[in-house]
Amino acid sequence: MADWKDNLPAAAQEFLKDRRLDEVECIVPDLPGIARGKAVPASKFARQDSFHLPDSIFYQTITGEWGDAAGSEGFIERDMILRPDMSTATAAPWTADWTLQIIHDAYDRNGDVVPFSPRNVLKRVVDLYHAEGWEPVVAPEMEFYLTARNLDPAQEIKPMMGRSGRPAAARQAYSMTAVDEFGPVIDDIYDFAEAQGFEIDGITQEGGAGQLEINLLHGDPVKLADEVFYFKRLIREAAMRHDCYATFMAKPIADEPGSAMHIHHSVLDMKTGRNLFSDEDGGETPPFMHFIAGLQNHMPAALAVMAPYVNSYRRYVKDHAAPINLEWGRDNRTTGIRVPLSSSNARRVENRLAGMDCNPYLGIAASLACGYLGLKEAKMPMAEFKGDAYEGDGDIPRTMGEALGVFQEATALHEILGPEFARVYTIVKTAEYDEFLQVISPWEREHLLLNV
Structure with missing residues (x-):
């Protein structure tokens, strides 16, 4: 677990200096720019190289309703593979414990980028x-x-x-x-x-x-x-x-x-x-x-x-x-x-x-x-x-x-x-x-x- 933390950006390492990391927020920006994702214990994050969320997070309106954008297969909420970009690891200093946020990039099951993920659009x-x-x-x-x-x-x-x-x-x-x-x-x-x-x-x-x-x-x-x-x-x-x-x-x-x-x-x-x-x-x-x-x-x-x-x-x-x-x-x-x-x-x-x-x-x-x-x-x-x-x-x-x-x-x-x-x-x-x-x-x- 120490290995992956040794490669964090300098500010994240300084934030964790002499402290035990409790939690990692694995996040992806949706169409409005809301952070979607999961909070996982640091020990679990150390054992995973990706996590899953349904592609439907990109079909939501700002009110939480859904646009009919799922395509020919219908609204089956396929899982995306979300992989961390460790260069984005940063503190969440307002939380009660020692927490990091890490932005993840979205891929489909074939390893191709999800084209309607906003970060992928900019890339x-x-x-x-x-x-x-x-x-x-x-x-x-x-x-x-x-x-x-x-x-x-x-x-x-x-x-x-x-x-x-x-x-x-x-x-x-x-x-x-x-x-x-x-x-x-x-x-x-x-x-x-x-x-x-x-x-x-x-x-x-x-x-x-x-x-x-x-x-x-x-x-x-x-x-x-x-x-x-x-x-x-x-x-x-x-x-x-x-x-x-x-x-x-x-x-x-x-x-x-x-x-x-x-x-x-x-x-x-x-x-x-x-x-x-x-x-x-x-x-x-x-x-x-x-x-x-x-x-x-x-x-x-x-x-x-x-x-x-x-x-x-x-x-x-x-x-x-x-x-x-x-x-x-x-x-x-x-x-x-x-x-x-x-x-x-x-x-x-x-x-x-x-x-x-x-x-x-x-x-x-x-x-x-x-x-x-x-x-x-x-x-x-x-x-x-x-x-x-x-x-x-x-x-x-x-x-x-x-x-x-x-x-x-x-x-x-x-x-x-x-x-x-x-x-x-x-x-x-x-x-x-x-x-x-x-x-x-x-x-x-x-x-x-x-x-x-």
């Missing part, structure tokens, strides 16, 4: 880049809210009360005083992240009451998606310790800004390490423009993956700190595609459309897929937008139903993400959307009951 896209001699690099930004506990779904979500007792005190963007409002929660976030071996590039107060942003250092897309997946759980656990919730809903509070997962992209030449977006003189290259064009041309089809719920589209409201278009601009936060200020070596493209509610593996995969298609198609983008892009008309799908319709027809995108993934995703999300359409909202009861 597929990264492999397509590698086949071209390209190394994709991403840096996610995570926005989220700390809210008061909400035990009744019929009640509106309210911001968490900070130390001042006034929610408006936490609505000052980039204010250090606002960050201090939530000091105890943030302290636990830092402590948990350190125990798990994650490096935070910074925490800032965003524009909403109780809205924070965590930036992660750039790196390998799969590794960064793993970190976002782990961070969502970490942040929720830190909040629960202080009698509040952390939510990654795209639009949890009606009059506050939504929460995005902005994704920064660059692409390196695998042989030279050079940024493909900059030439030897530091200027912008054709691949840089092609990548932007790929985002413009294919993100409408990918939006159903990057904005996966009906609530996601409540974020895309004019003048509410979220883009409503596919314009691109240099250092312009009103455009959907932004080129941040940077040195030529760090030249990158920021996708500002993805919501924080998306599965990080799928959101990053979809965004990279759009850029990959742009690099392969070698088209030029629209002219750079100058000014306030919020003043223009939106050119993205405005509802989940519309977005799913565009995604369903996007065969070029399906080939990059995987046709079987596209089939399963479309079925599951359509079933979920149909569930939503059966719910009558308070707005409908208020304005239609006696007036139409």
Whole structure:
């Protein structure tokens, strides 16, 4: 048993130093990004090289119902073989005993990857880049809210009360005083992240009451998606310790800004390490423009993956700190595609459309897929937008139903993400959307009951 622990990542070994490991959580991210799996005693984990879960975990909607995506054999819930990726072993520092979490990859009984497992989808896209001699690099930004506990779904979500007792005190963007409002929660976030071996590039107060942003250092897309997946759980656990919730809903509070997962992209030449977006003189290259064009041309089809719920589209409201278009601009936060200020070596493209509610593996995969298609198609983008892009008309799908319709027809995108993934995703999300359409909202009861 000591042998396998000797090969753990350094942070996991440090967490267990002079301690006895009690339990291992064997987990796999499902379509929404929920951790599914089993908790096993450490002694049992040492004797197993895999475990089984039914493939139906990838057919569930967010409500726990099922999409009819099982295929020709029917809903027989075949077992998948889940094998640990030991590089993902990390602490679960909020538990009462000494516990590790380990992400597992999903295979079928023939040893082939399960194509609709989100981590496998992202690996597929990264492999397509590698086949071209390209190394994709991403840096996610995570926005989220700390809210008061909400035990009744019929009640509106309210911001968490900070130390001042006034929610408006936490609505000052980039204010250090606002960050201090939530000091105890943030302290636990830092402590948990350190125990798990994650490096935070910074925490800032965003524009909403109780809205924070965590930036992660750039790196390998799969590794960064793993970190976002782990961070969502970490942040929720830190909040629960202080009698509040952390939510990654795209639009949890009606009059506050939504929460995005902005994704920064660059692409390196695998042989030279050079940024493909900059030439030897530091200027912008054709691949840089092609990548932007790929985002413009294919993100409408990918939006159903990057904005996966009906609530996601409540974020895309004019003048509410979220883009409503596919314009691109240099250092312009009103455009959907932004080129941040940077040195030529760090030249990158920021996708500002993805919501924080998306599965990080799928959101990053979809965004990279759009850029990959742009690099392969070698088209030029629209002219750079100058000014306030919020003043223009939106050119993205405005509802989940519309977005799913565009995604369903996007065969070029399906080939990059995987046709079987596209089939399963479309079925599951359509079933979920149909569930939503059966719910009558308070707005409908208020304005239609006696007036139409």
